[in-house]
Amino acid sequence: MAHPSEPLRDSGAPGSPLIELRGATKRFRHGSGGIHTAVRDLTLTVACGEFVAVVGPTGCGKSTTLSLVSGLERASEGETRVRGALVDGIPDGVGYVFQTDAVLPWRTVLDNVAIGLRYRGTTKAAARERARVWLDKVGLSGFDDYYPHQLSGGMRKRVALAQTLVNEPSILLMDEPFSALDVQTRALMHDELLRLWSGSGAAVIFVTHDLEEAIVLADRVIVMTAGPATVKGSFPVPLHRPRRVEEIRLTPSFLDIYREIWKSLRDEVDEARTRAARGAP
């Protein structure tokens, strides 16, 4: 295991994926005694440094898939491996960014960013110094002493990103991180995320409802079936990097790949809508 305050770097041993879900099934027992299968026989691998986006209809099991990788949930059948080892608890080097950020309202921006390092045993001065570097990287230098309520939604999201990235995760799990932001702020955050990720070597699994967002960001888009989630299709995104997200959306190659993936996703979205109209899970 790496020293708690040191970033974990994955060497990317040839032939071995960083993240592997093999025939993973996750069932939940409900209070009523019924059993709900959220994920079924899901097989997915992610390589070191790869940016994978996962799209699928509402409630299909995308977040549960992330929980299997992060070790927050254990597969009922099949297995999840990170760096070849069975996931049993939170693997080293995992960072998580949720839709609702984990910014603490009673702490300053600087201390919010420093908090993860403090928990890992870094001294206050060193943690704050590192946090300042990351605040600068996310364009928030000068806001050290602000409290979260004094920031815009986009700025708070930047704090949340810095809070996670300051720990230099080698695996970044993102669960609809920008869905609460307005369209313009989202677009800015897309560019920002790509800038921060490029060269970091981190593998990303980015869950979203938004196919456009998935394509502009990812190396590969995974389409999930209507629940229980399993992989319906895996689509490489042949768009060059570095990407200017706003410009990419207008290119013929973007529209081609959008049409191709939407053809696969549309049936699942329709299926989920039909079930919702029938009141079925």
Ligand SMILES: Nc1ncnc2c1ncn2[C@@H]1O[C@H](COP(=O)(O)OP(=O)(O)OP(=O)(O)O)[C@@H](O)[C@H]1O
């Ligand atoms: N801890 C749990 N206990 C019981 N059921 C759960 C639990 N977590 C998830 N589920 C159920 O599993 C299914 C998949 O949920 P999940 O949150 O993974 O879907 P999702 O695709 O991320 O949803 P959304 O698109 O709405 O964010 C849902 O029916 C949900 O109610």
